[in-house]
Each structure stands twice: as structure tokens, then as C-alpha cells.
Amino acid sequence: MSLLTSYSLLSYHGQQVAHRWLGWIAISNGAIHSIVALSFGRPLEHKGVGVSGLVASLALLAMIILSPLRLYARTYETTVNAHVALSISLLGSLWYHLYALPSPSWLGLIYLNTAIGILVIGCLLSCVHVLYRSYRTGWHPGVLSIRQLTDAIQITIEVPRPWTFRAGQHIYLRVIGMGIRALWQSHPFTVAWWDQNRVTLLIRPRGGFTRRLLLYSGCRLHGLVEGPFGTEHDLRPYGAIIMFASGVGIAAQVPYIRRVLEGHDTSQACTQSIALYWQLDSEGAHQEWVKEWMDELLRRDMHYILSIFVFVSGNYNDPLACPRGAECFGEHHRVNRIFGDLDVTTTLCGELSNRRGKTAVVVCAGPAMADVVRHTVRNALRRNVTLLELGVWPGPSGGGPMIAVPPVS
Numbered sequence: 001m002s003l004l005t006s007y008s009l010l011s012y013h014g015q016q017v018a019h020r021w022l023g024w025i026a027i028s029n030g031a032i033h034s035i036v037a038l039s040f041g042r043p044l045e046h047k048g049v050g051v052s053g054l055v056a057s058l059a060l061l062a063m064i065i066l067s068p069l070r071l072y073a074r075t076y077e078t079t080v081n082a083h084v085a086l087s088i089s090l091l092g093s094l095w096y097h098l099y100a101l102p103s104p105s106w107l108g109l110i111y112l113n114t115a116i117g118i119l120v121i122g123c124l125l126s127c128v129h130v131l132y133r134s135y136r137t138g139w140h141p142g143v144l145s146i147r148q149l150t151d152a153i154q155i156t157i158e159v160p161r162p163w164t165f166r167a168g169q170h171i172y173l174r175v176i177g178m179g180i181r182a183l184w185q186s187h188p189f190t191v192a193w194w195d196q197n198r199v200t201l202l203i204r205p206r207g208g209f210t211r212r213l214l215l216y217s218g219c220r221l222h223g224l225v226e227g228p229f230g231t232e233h234d235l236r237p238y239g240a241i242i243m244f245a246s247g248v249g250i251a252a253q254v255p256y257i258r259r260v261l262e263g264h265d266t267s268q269a270c271t272q273s274i275a276l277y278w279q280l281d282s283e284g285a286h287q288e289w290v291k292e293w294m295d296e297l298l299r300r301d302m303h304y305i306l307s308i309f310v311f312v313s314g315n316y317n318d319p320l321a322c323p324r325g326a327e328c329f330g331e332h333h334r335v336n337r338i339f340g341d342l343d344v345t346t347t348l349c350g351e352l353s354n355r356r357g358k359t360a361v362v363v364c365a366g367p368a369m370a371d372v373v374r375h376t377v378r379n380a381l382r383r384n385v386t387l388l389e390l391g392v393w394p395g396p397s398g399g400g401p402m403i404a405v406p407p408v409s
């Protein structure tokens, strides 16, 4: 389905909302149909039409009952797989239900067969897509190496073919060699960095698959990759870009900075300044997670439009480092590290009052920071400020629900 929906230009959140609404429309249609059919007083037939209709209704009912379990880490995978199985039985029973009618509705059959056809083609294309992206020759798919970092995991995938990515895109990763359970799981991750034949992901360990990855730190395994999915927001027309990230939210921001700097090099971007504010829990994470990428971005930033402010709120390398102390790195003081919490409201109000022209405020952060950014932008009441909320922030470590960020506003 991701393959089909990735061409719909809907964000991940938009796709989920569309999926949910289409589901509710199907359920309400099914419920009305069943009530009308039963209210005509016809007894439920035990064969053919009746049984297939009953199976379809039960499949829909089971979907409604199961769907809330998707919110819990422990039941996520089971719920998703059960949803797929129920959808297949729903389509099968509906197909039989329509064909078994004494006078089949040809229009209904055309609709259903078209839907089944699209689904089957989508599944086949997905398989071909995964094989194309993961295999070149031989039996083994792309190699991936897992590295444990402070509070995060970095996965580097050696892709068999050169790949072009855009900012804001994600891939689905299935790892081979971590046991049967992991083989069934396919997880979405934002592409944080890429070059000719390597793709790098930055992952926050949570409660299931991502925590298990820690056990394989330092190993080289194989992985099946599907994607990339998702569309890029064009930031090049904005004169000023102000970015906020917390934790691994930086994985979604780095590609955007890269794309704007590329646009600047080719005179396709109007951007005059990019200010990145990044809140981190541990000092070690700053250098470990993104040093190479930041160095590369600073090297590309020929016109010195990029300023990076890293706020470290604890776990200092030097326990005597005093909160609110600050240090600068690199030429022209473009990277600043501040020991203490980021005051989003004051920082954003200050930035907005200093900037003129079309401004984009881009956020990929936890709910607390995202809320403050949203609220401050709303209060800024300037017509030329646009708020972009990127991707899905993976949430705190552990198994709590993932934070689905609403789409661009």
C-alpha cells in the first residue's frame, strides 16, 4: 500500500487519516447493507450468500475491535498482521457474496474486482521493488551495519544500486539475521543521510525491534529495504528557515538543510539564513550522531547562511560543566553548544522579530516542544510565516505510543 499511497502526495499522517476514513465509510456501508437486508425479514441463509455476508460482517467487526490495540507496542505487530488477514478474508467473502447472488450486480463486481486488482498489483510491485532495492546479484540482500551510539543506534545500509533521495523521505527496513520475529517486521525510518551507495538511519531505541537492534551492535547483517516513500516540502523559496528538533528529530532536519544548501549552490534557493535549534539529553550524542554530517553541511555552506545551536540538557561529559555555559565550534562560530534547556518561546519570538520576508518554521520534536512551536507561530500572526511539521517523532525510549505529528499547516 505504501507504494501506491506514496504517489498520492499525502503525508504519512494524511495517509493514515485517509485510510481510517475509508475504513469507516466501508464499515458504515456494510452496516447499512446488513440492516436493510435483514430488515426485509429474509432469514439468514446458511449457505452461499448468507454465510459469505456473515463472514464479511464479522471481519469488519473484528477490525473495529482490534484497531485500538495498534496503539500499544506489545500488540502493534499482531494487530497490523491481523488487520491484513481480516482484509483478505473480507475481500474474499465479499467477492463470493456478490458472485453467489442469484442475479449478481455487475457494477458491484466491477468495483470489487478493480479494488482487488489494484491491491494485487500493488503487492506484486512492492515485492519487485524490494527485490530491486535490496538485491544485485546472488542470494544475499544489502549489507547493513549497526552501531550503538549514546541514546541512539545508527544503521548504515550498503545499497546495491545508487539511489536518489529527497528530504523528508523514509524507507521500510526488514532485518535478516535477528530471528524469525524480526523477519516479520518492517519498520519505517527517515533517511538521515545518503551518498552514492550508502543510506544512514538514526534510530531511537524503543521497546521492541529497535531495542533488539542494540543486541546486534557492531554486527553486519542483511536487510530488505522498501522505499523511499514520502514527499519533500520545498524550502528553497523561503528567505529564512528556523528549525527546531529534539533528539533523533535531527534525522528529519539534516536532509532539508542539505537540500537547501544544494539549492543555494545552484542558485535555486532564495534562503538567506538557516537557524537550527536542537535539544539533546546527553552531550555525547551531539558529536557521535551527526558530526560527519554537520561537517559536510558546514563545508557546503559557502555563504555562511547556516547557524547551529545545540542545547544539552544533562549527562555532561564533564560533570563540572556549568549549565548555561556555552562553547563555539568551527569557523565563523556557526556551531554553538549551550549547556542548558532551550527556551523555545523566547528563541522563536526573537528569531521571528529579526527575520523579514518569507519564513519557514520547521519542527520535528517531541510533543512538548512541538506544542510550544505551534503555539508561538500561531501567536506571531504574520502572514508570511509557515509552520512545517516533519515526519513522525519516534517518542521517548521504551514502549509508549509513537507521536504522530499532524501534517503541514
Ligand SMILES: Cc1cc2nc3c(=O)[nH]c(=O)nc-3n(C[C@H](O)[C@H](O)[C@H](O)COP(=O)(O)OP(=O)(O)OC[C@H]3O[C@@H](n4cnc5c(N)ncnc54)[C@H](O)[C@@H]3O)c2cc1C
Pocket (backbone or CB within 6 Å): 012, 070, 071, 072, 073, 074, 076, 077, 170, 185, 186, 187, 188, 189, 190, 191, 201, 202, 203, 204, 205, 206, 207, 208, 209, 210, 211, 248, 251, 391, 392, 393, 394, 398, 399, 400, 401, 402
Ligand atoms: C514515517 C516514519 C518515519 C520514522 N523515522 C524514524 C527515525 O528516523 N528514527 C526513529 O528512531 N524512529 C523513526 N520512526 C519511528 C519508528 O518507526 C518506531 O519507533 C519503530 O517502528 C518502533 O519499533 P519497536 O518495535 O521498537 O517499537 P515498540 O516499542 O514495539 O512500539 C512503540 C510504538 O512504535 C510504533 N510501531 C511499532 N512497530 C511499528 C511498525 N512496524 N511501523 C510503524 N510503527 C510501529 C507503535 O506506535 C508502537 O506503539 C518513524 C516512524 C514513521 C512512521
